[in-house]
Amino acid sequence: MLTVLLSSPRVAPGLLTWQAWSALRGAARVLTGSAEHPLIPVLTAAEVVPVVIDAPSADAVSLAAALSAAVLSAEGPVVWLVPPGEALDPLLLSSLSVPYQVLSGSHDLLGAHLLDLVSIMDTLRVSCPWDREQTHSSLLRYLLEEAYEAAETIEDGDLAALREEIGDVMFQAFFHARIAAERPAREGGFTIDDVADTLAAKLIRRHPHVFGSVSVSSAADVNANWEEIKKAERAAKAGGSASSVLDGVPFGQPALSLAAQLQRRAQRAGIDALNDFASPADFAGTADFASKADGGRAIGDELMALVARAREAGLDPELELRAAARRFADSVRERERSASLPDSPGLTAE
Numbered sequence: 001m002l003t004v005l006l007s008s009p010r011v012a013p014g015l016l017t018w019q020a021w022s023a024l025r026g027a028a029r030v031l032t033g034s035a036e037h038p039l040i041p042v043l044t045a046a047e048v049v050p051v052v053i054d055a056p057s058a059d060a061v062s063l064a065a066a067l068s069a070a071v072l073s074a075e076g077p078v079v080w081l082v083p084p085g086e087a088l089d090p091l092l093l094s095s096l097s098v099p100y101q102v103l104s105g106s107h108d109l110l111g112a113h114l115l116d117l118v119s120i121m122d123t124l125r126v127s128c129p130w131d132r133e134q135t136h137s138s139l140l141r142y143l144l145e146e147a148y149e150a151a152e153t154i155e156d157g158d159l160a161a162l163r164e165e166i167g168d169v170m171f172q173a174f175f176h177a178r179i180a181a182e183r184p185a186r187e188g189g190f191t192i193d194d195v196a197d198t199l200a201a202k203l204i205r206r207h208p209h210v211f212g213s214v215s216v217s218s219a220a221d222v223n224a225n226w227e228e229i230k231k232a233e234r235a236a237k238a239g240g241s242a243s244s245v246l247d248g249v250p251f252g253q254p255a256l257s258l259a260a261q262l263q264r265r266a267q268r269a270g271i272d273a274l275n276d277f278a279s280p281a282d283f284a285g286t287a288d289f290a291s292k293a294d295g296g297r298a299i300g301d302e303l304m305a306l307v308a309r310a311r312e313a314g315l316d317p318e319l320e321l322r323a324a325a326r327r328f329a330d331s332v333r334e335r336e337r338s339a340s341l342p343d344s345p346g347l348t349a350e
Contacts, residue, residue, distance in 0.1 A: 001077045002067060002100040003027070004093070007039060009084035010115045011106040014042035020105030024048050028076030031067070037081055050081060064095035071098040117170070118192060121178045136176060143172045205229065227268055244333055245269040251329075255321035256303075262325055266332045273331040 003023045007016070016024075024030060024043060030050040032040065040050050053066065071078045082088060088102065124131040150165035174192060183189030206229050208214035209222060216222050234243040245265045251258060266273055310317040 002071045002096065002098050003077060003079045004082060004088065004100060004102045005079050005105050006082050006088065006102065007084045007105045008108050008112070009038075010108050010112040013038040014046075016105040017103075017107075020103060023077070023079055023103060026077060027079040028074045029070065030079045030081065031070060032081040033063075034083065038084060039081055060089040060091040061095045064092050064097075068097040117174050121171075121174045125178050131175075134175070134179065136179060139172065139175060139179075143169075143176075146172055244336055245271070246329055246332055249329075251326070255318050255325060259321055259325045259328070262328055262332070266328075269332075269336075271332050271335050273328055273335060 005020060005023065007013075007020075025046075025048060027048075030043065030048055031053050032050045033053060035052045037050070043050055053070070067078070067080055093100065093102070126132070146165070146168040150162065150169050153159070153161040153165050173195065177190065177192040177195050180189050181191045204211045206226055208225065208229075209216040214225060216225065230248075231243075231245070234245075234247040237243070238247070245268070246262060249258070249261055249265060253261070263274065307317045310320060
């Protein structure tokens with residue numbers, strides 16, 4: 001009887017199933033085609049000593065013949081150690097002339113294939129001239145481009161393409177982490193594991209209704225808790241100095257998304273700074289837009305018209321909106337400062 005034993009390169013050698021260890025301990029012979037097989041030291045320590053045979057692994061028919069002969073000459077079951085992660089050639093199994101079973105000795109956990117990306121990224125950083133020269137700054141445009149390409153597939157409803165585009169976004173994260181790993185921690189260096197640990201801690205901290213004892217009854221409660229937690233985080237980062245509801249807003253993002261994020265932050269904090277920019281009459285009909293079936297399209301048309309007006313005036317709409325967003329941010333911060341003065345009404349996050 002031949003047992004063809006599969007194992008994963010993503011699982012530590014020796015972490016095998018009970019069935020795998022039973023087959024190995026009960027085998028008359030354990031065979032492998034390479035002295036570099038990672039299970040050899042572990043099995044040898046367990047007094048199961050594999051025998052390296054000269055097997056033509058690239059030739060499935062010849063390998064099947066060699067394994068069949070080994071089984072026929074052995075005084076008991078034989079185990080063949082397939083190289084970790086190697087796909088099993090169906091031709092090998094169909095060419096065996098002895099009874100056999102295929103046994104998976106170790107199984108990947110969900111997410112284990114990310115280890116392959118770590119290894120590939122390490123190789124690229126060392127062996128590829130282009131990858132070797134990249135920096136955080138040189139990769140910045142690719143980080144943005146890949147995110148926009150992923151967004152486009154979602155907008156187009158091309159969910160099959162989204163799989164690839166999300167992978168491209170993920171690659172940027174692995175690339176930046178690999179570059180950062182080349183710096184010592186005291187200079188801001190970090191590894192992909194540090195990134196994962198930081199993200200995991202943040203997700204747990206910001207979801208006390210899932211991982212803690214906080215009770216919520218709606219998504220609105222979740223959002224309210226989220227804002228309070230972020231407010232506390234901003235205060236902690238400020239180290240005791242005054243923090244702003246706008247802390248953490250990336251001002252390098254496109255002007256339209258920047259303006260929207262600034263307004264959301266201000267609204268949640270109960271700060272009305274929009275009147276500094278236009279009279280309420282200028283926003284008449286906004287509610288009507290939202291109530292119409294084609295409200296989104298109407299607002300889009302209005303934005304397009306504003307872009308056209310800016311171009312006709314010889315202005316760059318992106319730069320003008322960015323400047324307005326910064327003025328808005330200054331206005332919000334001024335209101336925060338005023339609210340923190342004695343005898344001034346406080347601001348509370350909604």
